Amino acid sequence: MALAKATAADLKIASMNIRSLVPQIDVVRAYVSINQPVILSLTETWIDHTIEDFDIDLFGYHSPFRLDRNRHGGGCALYTRSDFHSTRIAMFEDPSFEILCVRLTLSQSLQVLVLTCYMQPNPIIQPFLDRMDSIFTSISHTKYKSDQILLLGDFNAHFQPWSNNSKVSTNEGIQLNSYLISRNLYQMVSGVTRPKSKTCLDLIITSTPSIIVDVCICPALACSDHSFVQCSLTSRPARKRNVERLIYDYKLANWDLINENCSRIPFHSLLHLYDDVGERVKVFEDILIAQINKFIPQKIVAQKSRDKVWFTDNLRSLYRKKVKLYRSICHKPSYYSQKRYDEAAKEFSEACTSAKKEYYRRINNKVLASSKNWWSLVQHSMRRNRLSSIPALNDMNNVIITDAVKKVEILNSHFATICTWRGPQLDISAADSLPSTSYKLSSFTVSYSSVCSILEKLDCNRAAAPGLTNRMLKNLEPSITPTLVDILQHSFSSGVFPQQWKRGLVNPLFKSGDSLDPNNYRPITLLPALSKVCERVVFCQLSSYLTKNKLLSPFQSGFVAKDSTTNMLLDVVHKINAGLADHHYVRAVLLDFQKAFDNVSHRGLLLKLAKKGVQGKALKWFESYLTERTIQTLLEGVTSSPLKINKGVPQGLVLGPLLFLLYIDDLPLNIESMIKLYADDVLLVSHHNDPLVATAVLNKDLERVFNWSVIWYIPLNLYKCESITFSSRRHRIRALALPPLMLNSVPLKEYGEVKYLGLWLTFDLSWTTHVNKVCARANSIVALMSYNKWLLCKNALELVYNSFVLSLFNYGSVIYSLTIEANLKKIETVQYHAALVVLGAMREENNIHKYESGQVHVEIKNIFDAHQKQFHLNWRDVAVVMLLITVGFALVYLFVRYSLKKKWKQLQLLRSLVYRSGQQQRREPEHQVYTLSNDHVSIPITQTREEGFFSSTRRLP
Secondary structure (H helix, E strand, O other): OOOOOOOOOOOOEEEOOOOOHHHHHHHHHHHHHOOOOOEEEEEEOOOOOOOOHHHHHHEEEEEEEEEEEOOOOOOOEEEEEEOOOEEEEEOOOOHOOOEEEEEEEEEEEEEEEEEEOOOOOOHHHHHHHHHHHHHHHHHHHHHHHEEEEEEEEEEOOOOOOOOHHHHHHHHHHHHHHHHHHHHOOEOOOOOOOOOOOOOEEEEEEEHHHHHHEEEEEEOOOOOOOOOOOEEEOOOOOOOOOOOEEEEEOOOHHOHHHHHHHHHHHHHHHHOOOOOOHHHHHHHHHHHHHHHHHHHHEEEEEEOOOOOOOOOOHHHHHHHHHHHHHHHHHHHHHHHHHHHHHHHHHHHHHHHHHHHHHHHHEEEEEEEHOOOHHHHHHHHHHHHOOOOOOOOEEEEOOOEEEEOHHHHHHHHHHHHHHHHOOOOOOOOOOHHHHOOOOOOEEOOOOOHHHHHHHHHHHOOOOOOOOOOOOOHHHHOOOHHHHHHHHHHHHHHHHHHOHHHHHHEEEEEEOOOOOOOOOHHHHHEEEEOOHHHHHHHHHHHHHHHHHHOOOOOOOOOOOOOOOHHHHHHHHHHHHHHHHHHHHHOOEEEEEEOEEOOOOHHEEHHHHHHHHHOEEEHHHHHHHHHOOOOEEEEEEEEEEOOOOOOOOOOOOOOOOOOOHHHHHHHHHHOOOOOOEEEEOOOOEEEEEEEEEOOOHHHHHHHHHHHHHHHHHHHHHOEHHHHHHHEEEOHHHHHHHHHHHOOOOOOEEEEEEEEEEEEEOOOOEOOOOOHHHHHHHHHHHHHHHHHHHHHHHHHOOHHHHHHHHHHHHHHHHHHOOOHOOOOOOHHHHHHHHHHHHHHHHOOOOOOOOOOOOHHOOOOOHHHHHHHHHHHHHHHOOOOHHHHHHHHHHHHHHHHHHHHHHHHHHHHHHHHHHHHHHHHHHHHHHHHHOOOOEEEEOOOOOOOOOEEOOOOOOEEEEOOOO
């Protein structure tokens, strides 16, 4: 077939026999950066369970769908581009025949079932065809019957008309062709895909040939003996919009000049022309942005590249050169053209490796210079990149939607529904039972010094809604502070929060699960930077008022200064241990509120603020702050229409956590058992020598908590609430026989181990489960460190260790540090392996002197400290040991050298005797035995004339 160049279609498909994926992964990454196929099918991947997904990931693609062998060879993998939704269909797979099935949604009207297959050479093809027949029959009886079918892979079946040459068809090829005809399937590849055997083995088979165009055969990527096939689909999706961003070049900003110009602007007289605080804010922001645009260069950047971070234009040029030379070989094969192609292929492969190394060399130099560069490197190297694109979503009718405008409206409607209350209003009398206070907070004040302090502490890297940024406000602090003080004072005195500060811009963040389900996305709200300055002023005064007058519950540890989860866990574990020491049965319940922050009633919050003494203009300001809020969702550069919300404290508000604490503050009232709160995480603990008494107390408290949740409109997720009974192993059987705890007449499920605030609690308070979980997580991070140890410098690896491994072990260590010695050894083993990765050392190498010499951060030295305490080592002992080891190696080397030299002399002597005996062969008898003697060994040598060679009855020593 004529090897035509594929057109620049958006939906390219490539199928390769890769023959070992791991050594060629960088070349594959370079290929996808150039061509960006929507489907990449690979056979003979030669990978197994020891190869992690991050070892073979592709930038801009979902994690690979894999079908690995349990032995060497074979294997299939399928990559799909991340801007399209794909899901694995296990019911149509068969590992024994190496058939992998994935469904890809390319548009609302085009779904494709992609089956990647690999048949072993010289197969018995009939069982394979029977299995394919059963798969196609199953497809026709499911909801996937209207999908387009696409078969890709290496079938190891040659049919002569496919290759356009004289190579005779194999029996397998003839049977496969007959089967395709019987199933109305079409094979689209025409040409030789395995040049060595001049056969067509890599096929593209489809049920609808009209959707396949531009089929071409491309040169092998590296060491594979197969060319790969590529095609395009005629149905193209709507071209995605490039996300454009306005970028300021702050390096060229002259902030002194901007401040000087802003100081000359008569803000006071201009703003006093407007009575409404919202209009004043708008004028103020417009003037500042105009000044910034005047003095700071800016440009609009379109985010559209899916290139690997180290991919360069030079690599793109080298790849095109390689493809051009391959086509010249196909048209006019010659030794010279083949040599030029081989050189170009080698140059491209080496350039990929060099470009990758150069990128990491540059980024390693920036690691310590900027925390932003550091976290960017970590997110890429440690595979912490979240799903940035949302390929498709299900609407209310469960129809798959791919259009960006419709997707953003679906998400915005979903988020607004969560934060909108359409039921009966909360009963005002519910607040009558709440305790009131004699302390009062009637108004908020603002001072020049407080605003200056807030502006100076702004985080320049913190995201905000479009408009003024934290960096701008921080650098303009000398010139804008007086005007900002006037605006805030006007807001507090009038009790009005500006309307433009209530508009939240929502970024959907994928959590886990099915990416088609809008419920699996978390709304992250971005608010104007100026609104956060105003909130910070209020937060400081409200928090000080509540803390000074002790108006917050002492049982609450969340978002409280000088408190932490560790302190709370330490108290909880102490109380449980005390109960067990008194031979009591300790029963506990972990309660889960459903979307607690999003279900906060604005009316109920205002009632509780009033009970805490907030009144007058302060309460009026909070009423304005909470009402008439709107949200808009941003996705792929498209912004949804605004929708109103009337409940919840959106994530991203400065005041949000404190307001939630006020809302849940009265929950511990009238609770008899021990209660602990960390934000919305609630723990109830009751212990008694009679377990039935402890159970009765908890059931009463659970009833009170449920009634509270109904009154204040924060529902409990009954099926996620957990219960556990702490007891000794001796009394475990009796503990399991206790009556269940009831919540709204629903029995709570009893567990033997639960996770609470990051700590795994078991019924006997042994920490083996927690240590095993933490070590498993730490080992996965150490594996990533080991994978990247050739790319990252020692400082970068050390930062990864301190940030991700050490932090896992440090959290709660004050609580579980008294665990058994076996658990401590597990932790030490993980840390030791991490230290080997950081140092670049071998497992067998004695690294104690490296810990002592300070080559590793002080936290890693605990390994040396442990050995030092156990074996009483010091640096002199280590030096003596290393000296003895060195001398020992030297003596062994000299002895081996002497022995080899002696054996060589014996061999030379034997060779000379053999040669001499051959010269006297005619004068010797039929059989003659020679003896080679020295002080150590005697070797008889027998000469046999008929055999024509000498055989030794003994070997040389």
